[in-house]
Amino acid sequence: MSEFSREKLLNIIETDHVQCGEASVLARMALAAMDSEPVAYIFKHPSGKLFWALTDESNKGRRDVMPVYAAPQPAPVVPEDTA
Incomplete structure (x- = not known):
């Protein structure tokens, strides 16, 4: 490429x-x-809201689990003149 x-x-x-x-x-x-696929998953650690810990794909359906990507995921953008 x-x-x-x-x-x-x-x-x-x-x-x-x-x-x-x-x-x-x-x-x-x-x-x-x-x-692209996530490279890892993180969740809010029980020690507090400022702590995050790694987990595996088996926990990805839980509410506090977030995927982590190697590169930022593109966000949909709507041009200002169409809003």
């Missing part, structure tokens, strides 16, 4: 122009990020 420099990505954002091949690579990268 192609790598994009920070400057290249900023240029795409600023100019709102991307080549067809670049758009395809960026779409694949975004899709891979959306489909």
Whole structure:
């Protein structure tokens, strides 16, 4: 997969122009990020709200258990002019 420099990505954002091949690579990268699996699970430790501890996938259905990803998960974004 192609790598994009920070400057290249900023240029795409600023100019709102991307080549067809670049758009395809960026779409694949975004899709891979959306489909990524958690690397671990954490839960609120009984010692207090400031303490978190690792657990395994078997506890993922519990209310206080949260998945941890290697990279931030993309959040849906609604353009301001459509809100």
